[in-house]
Amino acid sequence: MNVVLDPVHGYIEMDEIVQELLATPQMQRLRRIKQLGFSNLVYPGANHTRFEHSLGAMHLASMLMKNLDSIGEGKKKEIRAAALLHDVGHGPFSHVTENVIDKYTRHRHDDVKEIVGKGEIKEVLKKHGISPGDLAKHVKGETSLGQILSSEIDVDRMDYLVRDAHYTGVAFGIVDYNRLINQMHFYEDRLVVDYGGLKAAESLLVSRFWMNTSVYYHHVTRISEAMCSKAVEYMIKNGELDPARLRQMDDTDLTAAMRNASGYAGELARRLDARRLYKRALYTGLEDAGKGVLKHRDKIERTEKEIAELAGVDPQCVIVDIPKTPEMLEMKAMIKADHRLIPLNEASHFVSILQEAHMDNWRMGVYSPKEHCEAVGKAAKEYFNVKKATKQFKLSDLEKT
Amino acid sequence: MNVVLDPVHGYIEMDEIVQELLATPQMQRLRRIKQLGFSNLVYPGANHTRFEHSLGAMHLASMLMKNLDSIGEGKKKEIRAAALLHDVGHGPFSHVTENVIDKYTRHRHDDVKEIVGKGEIKEVLKKHGISPGDLAKHVKGETSLGQILSSEIDVDRMDYLVRDAHYTGVAFGIVDYNRLINQMHFYEDRLVVDYGGLKAAESLLVSRFWMNTSVYYHHVTRISEAMCSKAVEYMIKNGELDPARLRQMDDTDLTAAMRNASGYAGELARRLDARRLYKRALYTGLEDAGKGVLKHRDKIERTEKEIAELAGVDPQCVIVDIPKTPEMLEMKAMIKADHRLIPLNEASHFVSILQEAHMDNWRMGVYSPKEHCEAVGKAAKEYFNVKKATKQFKLSDLEKT
């Protein structure tokens, strides 16, 4: 057994298959893909990568399976491999490029079948008698054992919540994962949390809630990611970037490509490098915006153009960001009490009300260069028919840094 | 400046008055008074004392006042002294003996006027030109500056939440107190939290919520504290313990006295020493118990006797514990936003709903020796007219260890 030192979990043991998979160029690429995209523009410590997160998820999967005697050694190895490979499908800057890649290649990041079915990874899997197809199903959470990696409460989110907290410095991003993992097992083919793990499960929800408001939905992150995503799509349309190649790039590749890009994309690259970000022209919660805004999600480009027209500015000066309405999937995790399974948000009143508070985190934003903010803001308000009350109070909640 | 090393805050600086007050026997006594009474029966690390908590509160008060230029040096010294002395009125095992002491001496723990107005403490205060009467008012939160020590969000609860978490090991008992303290100042004679501290204030509420469910309301703590309190009252009635003297005792004094006590009190002492605790005969939430049970709070003794009769056991075998309905005073802290003051639970939707969840923590308990649990439980249910449904599910939430 070899070990590697991880600032979050301490020593992580690596058996043969783990070492061999780590040695593939596909896994080594993850060393150069930031876990949190551009969050380091808000939290300067957030430079951690998908590589260490993958190690962490594998480690937690091992811990979880340690006491599950019903799973054979072969299957355990398979799940460890799947945990290690679960993010191998991420494009540069992780989620930043996910939607664009999906739009042009029809692959989301957890769609790893093709990647693990060829090249060095395939060879390693073959040597250990693991079918790439089975492994890909585990990653997607389509198998029973796959729930360990991908379900309401899985090792993936346990690791990233704790890890993101460690590197941002956000104190509340902790999860009592030792306890949680000890209380998880399979019951009638479902991965469930035993009643003794209820408080630990609640801790995961608090952590999720806290990281959402402080980190994942931070407007500076949203803006810089929207800018990057914009540049990428511009380059694709311009023929300067091949979507299939994009998916195999690392952060370095994409950054270099953007810096070399012509016009708008190059300008966005220089802005990101110098942290000269677009600003919030309009930024509003669901209550004030009205649910009607959600239908714009399917035609963002047109919406941006129309607002730009209304404001009398170049369309490139308007970025519209309308997130999906938030959901905390974790709430549907199954708690086992007295031989019954109960969804977490029914078992815990606390969790049920966290759900409510969670909706408050949703914000839509219209972003533009500082000098056009006033005009664009005015136009956007008119366009979306947002009432006068700016609710500055509610908003500034997120305005740190 | 001398320093002392504190596991929670690191180095704590002590100026002259602090060192002199620490040297008084009244403050030294706090070294031998456990901060959390009998919580160490659940969390073995919880052996910390009022002495270190007093140092911590003084330290946080200094930090809070550092940037408040409107407070003169003299006043700052006064508040530091008050922070250090704020718990000097605690009896043995802190809150465990508070109600009995109050009942027989009409002094609650924050009623320190008498204590600081005589002996060594008076001398130190006099030397530094501080009036004991003024200081006692600060401790009670009856002055403007006193809000630093005693108000909705004060250094007292910041320190104890963080400290209790450190010693119990409960992960979520953290408070972003550095941020919170930096955002607090006086506005129109009120100690308020600036808007930038809203998330930090929320962190305090989460911490409070978590510590309540995990530690402060843990049934094993409640039971052992009820047993101790019972023994103390028995001794007072028996003439074996003088209430005025009790208030000046430390944990050692009281434990030794209980061990030497006759009959019931001695028996309870031996039970506590050996952790042979009473068990829950009835344990139920407010919803199931009905608000009617609260009126029994004024006549616990009679209630116990009647239940004992109904069960056919000795009255000493029944302890009824009906806490006040919970309140989280912190929710009323004032947040300052755009020159307006808004209560925390209005400024933060999250906090407002925590309030709701908080009510779920309330439990009443009827405790008795294991061998009488069944009979007493049955009698208590009948007596309080608690419906059949035992709601074991909800209850076991607290049943760890």
Next chain:
Amino acid sequence: MNVVLDPVHGYIEMDEIVQELLATPQMQRLRRIKQLGFSNLVYPGANHTRFEHSLGAMHLASMLMKNLDSIGEGKKKEIRAAALLHDVGHGPFSHVTENVIDKYTRHRHDDVKEIVGKGEIKEVLKKHGISPGDLAKHVKGETSLGQILSSEIDVDRMDYLVRDAHYTGVAFGIVDYNRLINQMHFYEDRLVVDYGGLKAAESLLVSRFWMNTSVYYHHVTRISEAMCSKAVEYMIKNGELDPARLRQMDDTDLTAAMRNASGYAGELARRLDARRLYKRALYTGLEDAGKGVLKHRDKIERTEKEIAELAGVDPQCVIVDIPKTPEMLEMKAMIKADHRLIPLNEASHFVSILQEAHMDNWRMGVYSPKEHCEAVGKAAKEYFNVKKATKQFKLSDLEKT
């Protein structure tokens, strides 16, 4: 499996035998015995107990044995029990009373045969088929497996170094014990550290070195412990304290007894309560004192009397404290490299030189009430023929607080 939450190791699992042993009054007594005697007079957080340390040692023993397949389940249970019971022989305030107890009862704290061979503990052991005699041998490190508990690098010192650091706040008292434990196994009946654990073993030595200078040898600790020990012996000679009974007391018993004691012992009790400690009249390192002073260790009482005479003060005003020359037993731990065993201080140059530095920590002290310090100091210097140069520089190294 039940669990208990420990601030140092997190959740500790307790199987049946562990729970049953914990429930005995002998183990419950350890809840009221401070791990570090009077160190809380220097480090206010150091109120932790032998109870939690025992749990911690048991936990580390379990971890260490997890991967040692050559040890059967029965033997593992035996060692877990022994780890839990290894400190059950401690008297009040741990090491403070050890020498006196030894002098009058010929029992050191690790001499547990008698204690585990009767009463509740014996019953539990019997139920689980464990011989008290075998267990006592493990505790003394007289068996092969006993090395886990008591040898150069054992779970006992791993736990207490880390635990004492946690509660004092001393930053460097950490040990990379996860790594160390993972690298330990039996080789030809010796518990050895594999070469991969060399750095981790070094970390233990650094920790030991640091804790010695900062905590264990702190002069305030030494003084208060000497005062307590003095009072205890006085009471024994006076017939106020039975040595056999002393060994079964907890801190509360002894403190109460001292407070009630007559004369000198009572006075010392009041001094300890109020932290009115003796001061250093003479305090000097081995180099300046000369090795000759060591021979006084066998006749401390006479030495004290003679110094007192020379100084013209009451013998009760002189306490002489001459520690053994320090040794770091850990240095003799065996490192296994390429099928050879090499002592740690040969395998690691760093460790070999730590040994040297370690000698600097030794100090002898002559203590007396403040008002007699000058006279006693002068007399002591003359008596021990200590040269003029007081080396204040070297000494003040330890003078914090």
Next chain:
Amino acid sequence: MNVVLDPVHGYIEMDEIVQELLATPQMQRLRRIKQLGFSNLVYPGANHTRFEHSLGAMHLASMLMKNLDSIGEGKKKEIRAAALLHDVGHGPFSHVTENVIDKYTRHRHDDVKEIVGKGEIKEVLKKHGISPGDLAKHVKGETSLGQILSSEIDVDRMDYLVRDAHYTGVAFGIVDYNRLINQMHFYEDRLVVDYGGLKAAESLLVSRFWMNTSVYYHHVTRISEAMCSKAVEYMIKNGELDPARLRQMDDTDLTAAMRNASGYAGELARRLDARRLYKRALYTGLEDAGKGVLKHRDKIERTEKEIAELAGVDPQCVIVDIPKTPEMLEMKAMIKADHRLIPLNEASHFVSILQEAHMDNWRMGVYSPKEHCEAVGKAAKEYFNVKKATKQFKLSDLEKT
């Protein structure tokens, strides 16, 4: 005052000048320069950047100056600015490119005069009345106040030791910097540590020692850095890279350039990306190598060529790495005791012997592709006349991961 959250120090306050300097593209570039070059190939968490380290050093400088009333507000601002800018002269991957940049441009990383004397930084400094020349002198430690940034014990090394420990996970890389900073002040124009800070200064030395062996001198780091440095020099000689431009690059620029480079440099880039590193053909300590090897430091290229010839391999297959003999500058820090200044290694015996142990960390290495290791190793031994005894034992000390 704005704040930013740092995982190491918590909230860091930023006044106007700090915010303005951070907003310059020169400082933003540091976001993309890894603090530890290629150490993340050993410690996967070590992805932190010069940007956060610069913030940290500025923060510690502020703390240090807080109580130094003799320094005026203007000077304090100047030092804060200098602390923030002290690493603005680093090339990509920090120290990895330092020697090459120095060789071709005659600028070391702390030679910032040119950089701060033009562009956006100059403008900010001018606005605040700070002379770029003065600031550059502070950075080099050539002024009295500059000792805060650059001297035997300065905020630079305090921050990086603690920060590197946080991100690698190495437990012992801690420094009691709160205590240390509190004990530092100017005495006769020297920045000295008061006697009360001696133990804290020792903690810094332990940390340095530990980080040297575990991180800074780790052979995998040395190898990958040597490979990168080799590639860079190859590109310069080949006309593919301009040294002046190199100095302004970030990690992305250099990585992209290396990937695009022809021949040997491109091959090394692909090796680094895939972590197919050269291996140790010879790796030996000073004792075995003999001091004579040090003279090869001035003619590494020729040495490599000659070894390659001897081994019958391409010169590109041989990398010789002969570090300077180690020194711990910190040992010369001045301790102030009783109005005398004494070097740290005289004031502390412990430190003096650490120096000795420190020499053991030195290793020279000859690296080559795995397939040539045997031949190259044999040739190198012959070439350097290294005796037979391979001392595998001593060496493997560093061989983790």
